Amino acid sequence: MAGCLNSMKENCRSIPRVLLGACLAVACVFLTPDFVAGEDAVIVATGKGRITKKGEILDFTGKQLVIRTPDGNQLPIPAKRVIDIKTTLAPQHLAADRLFEEHRFQEALDAYRLAQQNDSRIWMRRQILSRQVSCLQALGQHARACETFLLVVQSDPSTQFYDAIPLAWQTVEPSSTLRQRAGGWLQDREFPAARLLAASWVLPTEYRNQAIFVLKELRSNEDQRVAHLATAQLWRTQVATASLTEVHRWNDEVGRISSGLGQGFYFPVGKAYFQHQRYEEAALALMRIPILGHQDRQLTSESLLLAAAALEKVERPDCAHRLYREILTAYGDTASANLARVRLNEQQTQDGGS
Structure with a gap:
């Protein structure tokens, strides 16, 4: 996979590294x-470089880390300045x-x-x-x-662990339990994250119109993470109808809004590029998901599958072959593995007949 897509990786390196959650x-x-841990160490960014603070970490949230230093003082450190922590597991x-x-x-x-x-x-x-x-x-x-x-x-x-939010980026029918839970979450105006998750999962159901209404509301939520994710979830509903200009805008927007929120944003972008037969752009967008890492293995494997299909369209069968192999090797437990196996067999049959 790496040998065919070095240029794609170079493009991906420009995306900011997600800070420690x-x-x-x-x-x-x-x-x-x-279990009782030993002394902790916190690597902190300063204006001139970095320093290490040692002691006992008392708390660590998205806003700040609090460490008790050896002299007994409690030192608050803004979370955005925390580079790394060293502790005993x-x-x-x-x-x-x-x-x-x-x-x-x-x-x-x-x-x-x-x-x-x-x-x-x-x-x-x-x-x-x-x-x-x-x-x-x-x-x-x-x-x-x-x-x-x-x-x-x-x-x-x-x-800062919003990158773990289990949104639906693929069209998956929710279970009856999830559908029931989502019905209540959609109504909870005091909990935007719950409304976001609910709308995401019921988009392919009879609640589609309500879900779209909720997502449009959440685009202006004061929590920018919720607003950005709601915006990208709406892209899922526009893959088949968005103009190429709009898809280019989505792609540009992802680099600005996706930091710390996972790589699911790239899936509707890649699918829309594929829809417009812009196969190289589609492969590049879709490959960012496995290259940059994503929590959802099903999404990652489907991204590889669609990227492989795009590469076949631009006559790069060797690269596509490697992606299919990657799916079987690293994501053999996913639904995409069966499709990858079928496509590999078809490739071998074609090669044997040529």
Whole structure:
């Protein structure tokens, strides 16, 4: 994949790196912890470079990190100045991270829940909860993923983990549970994140008109993250009708508004370029999703599949072949894997007959 798309990666490097996400807060009942961390270190940006602050991290939200220094003082640090943190992870947390990397998502989810119970640090338990959102999404448990993410936002409205929001970027029929939950969330004017998630998931249902109305309202929400995501969700409804000029505008806009919000923005852009038979632009937009990383494996694999189809259209079958192989290797548990396998077999048949 990398060999064919070096130029695409060069273009992607111009997108700002997402800052370290703030850890997520949630009120929950938990067991007596059996893990106590050691000294923490926080790498902080300054006007002249960076410095390291050591002590005990007391809290870490989207607005600030608070650390107790060795002399007992509590030092607040704006979250935007936090470059990195160094801390000790509980054994269960390390095990969960390993399982997640191995794509053993149910086991990872169970391990993260155990880690959450056994880690005494509230700010770390918030972070662990965010990983549970990713596990649930990978397992296709979208209703529970949404509910968990909404706990995150309730506990820390300023959270920088908005890139984990489990929005629908593909046309997927929601489960009956999610449809039921979404019906209530659409009406909750006090909770924009819930309305955004609900509208996203019910777009392909009989609630489509209501969802579009809600998304148009949310475009002017005071929380710019909600406003930007609502804008991009509306693009999903315009893929088949947007002019090429509009699609160019979307593509330009993504670089300005998507930082810290995930890469789902690029999916409607790529699909719209494909619709206009602008296949190179389509492949470039779609490849940004796996290159830059996205929480949703189904979306990532479908992006690779559509990018491969675009590359075939511009007579780059070798590159397309590598993308199909990438899907089978890294995303073999997704729906796109079967389609990739079929296309590879078709390519081999064509090559054998030529």
